[in-house]
Amino acid sequence: MVAGNPPATVLDDEPAGPQLSAVPRKGALNPTARYILRRLGLYLITLWGSLSASFFFFRMLPGDPISGIIAQLQTRGQYSAIEGSQDMVEHYRREFGLDGSLGEQYVRYFQNVFTRFDFGPSVLSYPTASTDLILRALPWTLVLIGVSTLLGWLLGILLGTLTGWRRRSRWAEWVTNTALVFSHVPSYFVALVLIIFLAYRFSLLPANGAYDASLQPEWSLEFFLSVIKYATLPVLATVLVSLSGWMLSTRALVVSILGEDFLTFANAKGLTPRRILTSYVMRNAWLPQIAALGMALGSVVSGNVLIERLFRYPGVGNLLVDSVVIKDVNTAMAVVTLLIFMVLTINLIIDLCLPLIDPRVKFTS
Amino acid sequence: MTESRNHRINRRSLIAATGGASALALAGIQGAGAAPDEVAPAAAAVAQAANLPTPREQTLVIESDPTNIWDSFNPFIPNGEAGGFGIATISRELLFYTNALTGDIKPWLGREYAYNDDFTQCTLTLHPDAKWSDGEPFTADDVVFSQTLLLENPALNGAAAAIRDIKAVSASDAHTVVWELTAPNARFHYRFQSFFGDQIKIVPKHLWEGQDAGTFTFNPPVTTGPYTLVEASSSKLHYLWQKNPDYWNIAEFNPAPEYVLFRQMGEVDASVQEFLAGNVDHSARLRADYLNQQMIEAQYDKTSRFDFPDPCPRGFHFNVDSPSGLFKTPEGRWAVSHLIDRETAASTIWQPATRTATYPWADYESWKAWAPDEVMSQFDLTLNVDKANELLDQLGATERDGDTRVLDGKPLRLTIISPRVTTDPEFQIAVAFATTAKEAGIDVEVKSLPGSAYGDAFNSGQYDIACAWICGMQFDPYQLYLGYHSRNYVPVGEAANAGNVVRLQSAELDDLIDQLADVDPTAEASRPVFDQALEVFMRELPSAPIIQTPYPLLFNTAYWTGWPTPENPAEMPADWLSTFLPVLGLLQPAGE
Numbered sequence: 001m002v003a004g005n006p007p008a009t010v011l012d013d014e015p016a017g018p019q020l021s022a023v024p025r026k027g028a029l030n031p032t033a034r035y036i037l038r039r040l041g042l043y044l045i046t047l048w049g050s051l052s053a054s055f056f057f058f059r060m061l062p063g064d065p066i067s068g069i070i071a072q073l074q075t076r077g078q079y080s081a082i083e084g085s086q087d088m089v090e091h092y093r094r095e096f097g098l099d100g101s102l103g104e105q106y107v108r109y110f111q112n113v114f115t116r117f118d119f120g121p122s123v124l125s126y127p128t129a130s131t132d133l134i135l136r137a138l139p140w141t142l143v144l145i146g147v148s149t150l151l152g153w154l155l156g157i158l159l160g161t162l163t164g165w166r167r168r169s170r171w172a173e174w175v176t177n178t179a180l181v182f183s184h185v186p187s188y189f190v191a192l193v194l195i196i197f198l199a200y201r202f203s204l205l206p207a208n209g210a211y212d213a214s215l216q217p218e219w220s221l222e223f224f225l226s227v228i229k230y231a232t233l234p235v236l237a238t239v240l241v242s243l244s245g246w247m248l249s250t251r252a253l254v255v256s257i258l259g260e261d262f263l264t265f266a267n268a269k270g271l272t273p274r275r276i277l278t279s280y281v282m283r284n285a286w287l288p289q290i291a292a293l294g295m296a297l298g299s300v301v302s303g304n305v306l307i308e309r310l311f312r313y314p315g316v317g318n319l320l321v322d323s324v325v326i327k328d329v330n331t332a333m334a335v336v337t338l339l340i341f342m343v344l345t346i347n348l349i350i351d352l353c354l355p356l357i358d359p360r361v362k363f364t365s
Numbered sequence: 366m367t368e369s370r371n372h373r374i375n376r377r378s379l380i381a382a383t384g385g386a387s388a389l390a391l392a393g394i395q396g397a398g399a400a401p402d403e404v405a406p407a408a409a410a411v412a413q414a415a416n417l418p419t420p421r422e423q424t425l426v427i428e429s430d431p432t433n434i435w436d437s438f439n440p441f442i443p444n445g446e447a448g449g450f451g452i453a454t455i456s457r458e459l460l461f462y463t464n465a466l467t468g469d470i471k472p473w474l475g476r477e478y479a480y481n482d483d484f485t486q487c488t489l490t491l492h493p494d495a496k497w498s499d500g501e502p503f504t505a506d507d508v509v510f511s512q513t514l515l516l517e518n519p520a521l522n523g524a525a526a527a528i529r530d531i532k533a534v535s536a537s538d539a540h541t542v543v544w545e546l547t548a549p550n551a552r553f554h555y556r557f558q559s560f561f562g563d564q565i566k567i568v569p570k571h572l573w574e575g576q577d578a579g580t581f582t583f584n585p586p587v588t589t590g591p592y593t594l595v596e597a598s599s600s601k602l603h604y605l606w607q608k609n610p611d612y613w614n615i616a617e618f619n620p621a622p623e624y625v626l627f628r629q630m631g632e633v634d635a636s637v638q639e640f641l642a643g644n645v646d647h648s649a650r651l652r653a654d655y656l657n658q659q660m661i662e663a664q665y666d667k668t669s670r671f672d673f674p675d676p677c678p679r680g681f682h683f684n685v686d687s688p689s690g691l692f693k694t695p696e697g698r699w700a701v702s703h704l705i706d707r708e709t710a711a712s713t714i715w716q717p718a719t720r721t722a723t724y725p726w727a728d729y730e731s732w733k734a735w736a737p738d739e740v741m742s743q744f745d746l747t748l749n750v751d752k753a754n755e756l757l758d759q760l761g762a763t764e765r766d767g768d769t770r771v772l773d774g775k776p777l778r779l780t781i782i783s784p785r786v787t788t789d790p791e792f793q794i795a796v797a798f799a800t801t802a803k804e805a806g807i808d809v810e811v812k813s814l815p816g817s818a819y820g821d822a823f824n825s826g827q828y829d830i831a832c833a834w835i836c837g838m839q840f841d842p843y844q845l846y847l848g849y850h851s852r853n854y855v856p857v858g859e860a861a862n863a864g865n866v867v868r869l870q871s872a873e874l875d876d877l878i879d880q881l882a883d884v885d886p887t888a889e890a891s892r893p894v895f896d897q898a899l900e901v902f903m904r905e906l907p908s909a910p911i912i913q914t915p916y917p918l919l920f921n922t923a924y925w926t927g928w929p930t931p932e933n934p935a936e937m938p939a940d941w942l943s944t945f946l947p948v949l950g951l952l953q954p955a956g957e
Contacts, residue, residue, distance in 0.1 A: 063821025067860035069443050070820070089862060091520030091579075092443065124433040126444045127580045133433060136599045192634050200638050206416055208631070208639065213418040213601050309431075312631045314600045322433055325816030 036352060043348045050340045055109055058329045058336075059102060065327045066093050069123060095127075096120060096330060113337070123328035124319075130331040133319055134338065140210055141303045141315035144231055148238035149300055153293050155239065156246020161282055163247065164254025176251060183244035188306040191237035195310070198233060205233045208312050234311045238304065246289065253285040287358050294350040298343030302335065415644035417626060418596075418605060422924055422954060425622035427940060428630035428639070428648035435599040438586035440566040441514065441521040441578055449649070450597070450604040450627040454945040456590040459564055460489070460557040462944055464936045465676060465839065468731030471936065471947075473614075474503065474567075474589060475557055484549040484885070489557060491540040496613040497569050498593045503613075505536035510570035512544075514578050521578060526556075526563060551885040555840050560937045560944045561676070590946065591618060592625055603628035620949035622925065633657060641665050643923040647940060651919055655716035658919045667923040667955075671930060672915035673939050674729065677834035678722035679715070679791055680910040681705070681781075681798075686857045686868045687829040690773050691760070698906040700756035701779075701830070703749040704801045711912045714797060715790045721746070722910035724899065725845060726838035735842050740896050744903045746910075753805045762806070770806035778808040779829040784819035794911060795832040823866055826857035831866075835908050841886040846878045846898055849907055869907040877901055927951040 029037070066089050093099045097108060097120045112118040119130040159179070163172040182190070199207035211217070211226040257263065258281070266276050303317025316335060323331035355361045415421055432447040439445035446452050460475030478489045495503035512534045515527035530553060533545040546553060556565045569587050585594050591614070592606035606625045612618075630636055636650035637657055641664065651657055662668050681701065683692040691697040707721035720728065723746050724736035745752070762772040770777040779802070785791040792813050799809035811832075814822055823831050837845030852875070853865040861868070877898040884891035916939065920928035928951065929938040935951055937944040 063818065063825065064860055065817070067821055067824045067862060069817070070824070070860075070862050086862075087519035088522065088525065089860075122433070124444060125435070125437065126442055127582070128434075128436065136435075140600065195635065195638060200642060207635065208416045208644075209602070210600055213416045213603065217600060306632070310632045310635050312602055312629060312635070314602055318431065319433060322431060327817040327821075 039348065039351055043344055047340065047344055050344070051110075051113075051337055052106075054333060054336045054340065055106060056102075058333050059105065061327065063327065065096065065098060065123065065329055069326070096123060098329070119334035119337070120330040122323070122331045123326060124322055124331055130328075130334040133331055134316060134334055137303070137314055137316045137319050138301065138338075140313060141301060141308075141317065143210075143227065144234055144307070144313055144315060145238070145300045145304055145317075146297070147231070148235045148242065149293075149296050151235065152239045152242030153246050153289070153296065156243035157250040157286055157289050159243065160247040160250025160252075161254050161277070161285060164251040164258070164285070165277055165281065167251075167255060167258075176248070179244035179247045181244075182240055183248060185241060186306075187238050187241040187304070188310065190240050191234065191307055191310050194233055194237050206230050207233050207310075210313055234307050234313060238307055249292075250285055250289055253288065254281055257281050257284050290357065291350055291354075294346045295343065298346040299339065301342050302339050415639075415642070417644075418601075418603075419624040419626065421644075423623040425625045425925060425949070425952065426644065426646050427625065427627050428636060428645050428650055429627050429940070430649050431629050433599075435597045436584050437582040439578070439581055439583050440568070441518075441523065442580075443522060445522075445582075447597075447604065448943075449941055451592065451594075451606050451625060452586055452588070452604075453943045454940060455592050455606060455625055455949060456586065456588045456594070457566070457943070458588070458590045458946065459560075459943060460491075460567075462936045462947055463558045463560050463839075464934070464944075465560065465727070465729050465731065466674065466934050466937065468729075470558055478554045478557060480551065480553075484551045484553075485546050487544045487546065487550075487553045488537070489542045489544075489554075491542070492614075493540050494613050495589055496611075497587050497589055498609050498611075499569075499572075499587045500611065501569060501571055501587075502539075503567075503569075503589050504539045505542045506539075507570045508542045508565075508567050509534050509536050510573065511565070511567045514568075514573070518578055523563065523566065549883060551887075552840070552843070555844070559839055560942055561836075561839065564943065589613065591615070591620055591949075595624075601628075618947075618950055621952050621954055622949060625949070637661060640919070640921060643667070643921060646921045646925055647918065649940065652940075653916045655917050658917055661919065667921060669920045669922050669926075669928040669930075671918045671920070671928065671934065671938065672717055673918050673929075673934075673937075674727055675834070675914040675916050675939075676727045676729075676838065676937075677836040677914065678725060678727060678910045679710075679794065679833070679912050679914050680722065680725065680835045680908055682823075682831040682833065682835070682867050682908045683906070684826050684828050684830070684857070684867055685870070685907065686826060687779075688857075689777060689779050689829050690775070691762075691777060691779070692829070694760065695905050696756045696760055698909065700753045700760070700805070701802070701807075702746065702906060702909045703753035703756070704805055704807070705746075705798055705909065705911055706748045706801055707746060707911050708748070709797060710790075710794045714793045715912055715914065717915060717917055719915050720913045722913050725835045725902070725908055725910045726842065728913055732838070735838075735895060736899060737896060740899050740903070743900070748801070750801065750804050757805060757807075765806060768803070768806060769808050776808065777806065778810070781809060781811045781830040781832050782814050782819060782822050782828040783811065783832045784815060784823075785813060785833075786815055787813050791832050791834075795830070798832075824860045824862060826859075826861065826866070826868055834914070835910060842895060842899065843878065843881040843886065846874065846881065846902060849874060849902070850878050851875050867907040869905065871901070871905050871907075874898065874901045874905060922955060924955050925952045926955050927953045 069092065070089070097105060112120065117131065121127045122130040122133050125133060159175060163176050166172045195207045198204045206229060209230055211223065211230050215223050215226055217223060263276060263280060266280055301316060302320060303315040305317035305321045307313065308315040308317045319331065320335045322328070323335065415426065417424055417426065429449040432450060434444060434447040437445050438452050448454065458474050460473060462471040462473055464470070474492055474495050476490045476492055478487060480487050491503065491505060491508070497503055512527060512531065515521055515524040516531060518524055519528060530547055530550060531544055532547045535543050537543050544553065556563055568583065572583070572587055573581065591609055591612040593609045595605040595607045597604045604627045608620065608623050630648055630650040633650050633654065636645065636648045637660070639645045640648060640651065640661055658670065662670070683698045683701065685692050691701070711719045711721045722728070723741055723744070726732055726735065757770060760772065762770040762777055764771040766776045781795040781798070783792045783795055792811065795811040799811055802809045822828050837848050848864040849867065849869045850865060851870040853861065853863040854868055854870055855861050857868065877894060880894050881898060884894060918939065922928065929935050929948055933951065935947045938948045939945065
């Protein structure tokens, strides 16, 4: 148990009632197993509810996606049959799963998604499947946004802990104030300034693409180093902003912990400042940040369209925006489904793992 | 120092930190917009590598609109190919290249065509030397096969027009194609010469035969053009094309760039920096972005600009069945037309400054004859608020609800939709109109609906006015008028996918369109019908032209010179048109 802590947080607490027997009934699940099962059940219900909500949201958007496609083709000059386009309209309505009643579409959608992981063909790149489009872009998003999120989190909580711990020092004030500024600046703007200076003024880092265009994607050191080199600037732009947020929130947590009685007690026991920082302050301050990281990691899969566009990076953010703009229902729903799945699943994992990292948290019957 | 004081943010250090960050940012922004005499920073930018897979001096680099299509080259399905990334602009050739700016038509894969006496049969002769990039001969069989694909698959893009117009198609010999038409049609050859949209698309029979044309990705593509695909990469976001040394027409047309790289554009700021660094030769992101072009020209002297006159004037489309009820009569439409300040739109809103538009097509020399003065002089397209007020009074909108007129018991409120974002001139034209309309007692709300939202609203009639482009004319005005025929009328709420988006029902115009369908547009005898149709169109005014629309196209001369000029515009040199290929024939290495 963490020294001097408040009472344990109890998950899945059942209503108080007469204890019939202290001995578990034969065949009854232990509290942990029961909690896990209930949590899994809740997870599945939330997943189903969220997916249903997103299905109806996209289906009930005003306008007809097929008309939108035809209007778009007309604008691009790729479609000009002034008359008799009904065959085309009906064909693509079937192809994109937009025929039949809303109920029929709903059943068909869930059947396809859960039995074949098939979201249907994309409008953006017909006949390529929506899932293929996502699988192409997802690794790049995980590289860029995933690494940025983890780096921003790690550096943010380290700096936040240090600036909170050393809050009286001048450097901590400077770092805090600089973080305050950066936390309110959009990452797009930071990226732009970095591009102008680091890429074009001083030619230190590339700002265009995900890797050297003369290379082919392969498992080689050269390609790996190229990916790191090209990701440096966009990661830096994202990390500078995100670490400020993490830093400030961690600092606030640390500062609030510093006033707790158990720290006074630890001091009185004669523990070294280093021991107090690592065993008492950091453990208490970081726990909420771990849960918050879970949420942030879940959102990674939706990408960051502004950073991706600015650096010509092939991520999911671009895909999501493009699919919404041209009302590619299948692709947009596939991305949103992935996002829902990731956020819920990571939260589930954190909920299940929390007792392992925070001994105050217990499953009780 | 007390504990509580340490918890506060020190104001001085906060200001200093803010100031430092702002100075850094401003320095960066200033660098982006340096004055001409401070060119050194921009020159330093050249050191930033272009991230190209090929030598820069051998590569033409074009930034194109974002795409998600990387593995399909099927021209018969929606989003089946990324046309702007080379397949439609430098790789797939046309039968004829039309230069609407000059009226010239250049035979290419096709040599000549002819009709029978009653225009029910059309015969096309192909170039006998043409070959596909895989070495197979390009023959009449390929044309017949491609046309038959459309006739047999009604869901393919372009099939509806083919089924409507073609009874049978056959090859009389290896290089001659004969079409039997469903009705006399003196315009059938337009599909050989079109520069936008409905040109005939020919695919190699030896690769397509036995494939499902609705899903075949045709990857890698085999075309007749001078460039073949090296790679289309979804992670590099580019299409790389290389010159085909065995190109069938290399003796006549041998473009200088060894490679052409079409890459997906970034945000505008990134595109500006790339242009300044000499890494991009032409960018769709900077197309028509006159302010950024001026900024580039101010600090970078290796540019060439061509103001491409777009075939489509900008104007208002009036929804005849609009909720306001104002546009159910021509008087209502004309009242609004009198409230449009075309002069301001042309001189101030559209940049570079342009000319006002009076007829619904571009004022190309070769097209001017379709709008004779004796017809157009009958119509006053100037700003005239008094005249507008007079017409609105005549319509019965005399009462007012506050400052707003009341028509049919409802305050006169109009919604203008625009497919452009709020900073674009099409949107700004609508905003300027809103101010003038207020003077006449009309409330106007302007909405920007980018993407498919505009198509939805426009096609289903959920608008009063659409401020956009007036397109359709390529060879004669019948093509434009066809989009206003009432046989394609559908009520508001239903998608007008077959045309007549403005929901016009004019028996007089219908009759003239039907007459025009049967005439030979090149025959002098048909001119009175065309003039009559224009007169009726202008009297009805379902769409009101506002301005002619020059698109400023900025080209980089650091590596390639010879870009289109007003004196030598090539064919239609816009990179989004399939007539872009001849531009490559103009280019020469700059020697850097």
